[in-house]
Amino acid sequence: MLNTIQSLILDMDGVLWRDNSPIGDLPRIFARIRERGWKFVFATNNGTKTPEEYVQKLAGFGVDVEPRQVLTSALGTAQLLQGRIPDGAPVFVVGGTGVTAALRERGYEILSVDKAASARALVMGIDREINFDKMREAALLARRGIPFFATNPDKTFPTPRGEIPGAGAWISVIVTATGVEPVYAGKPHPFLMEMALGRLGTKKEETLVVGDRLETDIAAGQAVGCPTALVLSGVSAREQAEAWSPPPSLIVQDLEALVK
Structure with a gap:
């Protein structure tokens, strides 16, 4: 084969x-x-890193690649928004820097929790600084029918100490609370x-x-x-x-x- x-x-x-x-x-x-x-x-x-950060990690292992050779679920999510959400629109993100960097690169405005209600889209990924306020605003946006996108449905994320909750675990909380399923990129x-x-x-x-x-x-x-x-x-x-x-x-x- x-x-x-x-x-x-x-x-x-x-x-x-x-x-x-x-x-x-x-x-x-x-x-x-x-x-x-x-x-x-x-x-x-794993959309927690940017393509450039993955290029650096690979270089540390002796492998040279270009950023365009690295596709992450964060990049995929940003691509999903294009054509569906107007350029420059405000977006509320429950996710890490990989997601926010990909969205900013395409011109989207990233909203803070206190301004989440004005979002034109909701994006969720793995967020190592997740808290109740973020989840509350995400649930309210999803329930209002704001377009809901997510990086991936992975329930767990591997670490040296064992598997911990992944993006899908947190996304499932919002799905359970609202009955709304996101559009997944990953x-x-x-x-x-x-x-x-x-x-x-x-x-x-x-x-x-x-x-x-x-x-x-x-x-x-x-x-x-x-x-x-x-x-x-x-x-x-x-x-x-x-x-x-x-x-x-x-x-x-x-x-x-x-x-x-």
Whole structure:
């Protein structure tokens, strides 16, 4: 199957690294990817960092890439707003700097809690400074019918001490309180994958989606019709992958085993 592959869409957490520890010899892995002539982009639900910050992290592991090769759920969310919400419109955000930076880059005004009522859109992602006031305003906006967007539905976020509440956990509070579902940019929804395919310029059947989570990475790749590869270096186990329907196109130990 790899003989037909022209490009890769790579997840990051659980594929390239665990927290701040690389998974395998990343410089050698990416040298091999380039030897094969494969184009690649990264597509991650982790929107807490900007593309430039991810470029710096990769450089620290000895891998040189361009910011345009990094797509995050925060970038996807900002792209979702374009065409739906007027340029320069005020937006209330429950999320971190990755989300606010992506929205500001596209000209949106980020509102403080005390001005949230004037928002033209509500955006939610993972927020490490979340509090009741933010959640209250988010619920009131959603209940009023203000357009509601979210980075990703991930219920948990991996840390060295174990999994903690992710963006989806906080979003579910608002959904429960209001009955309103957001429009998601991130995996397993197809929008981020479609952005990645557009960035690569390759056909979906020639583009391999690589990730460590069945319910996000593999599901997203399958949603857009790409072949998929599950690496066992992250969250999902082989037994889960074999029970997944339809199963991933490939199951490998890690990214190094895939590209060898």
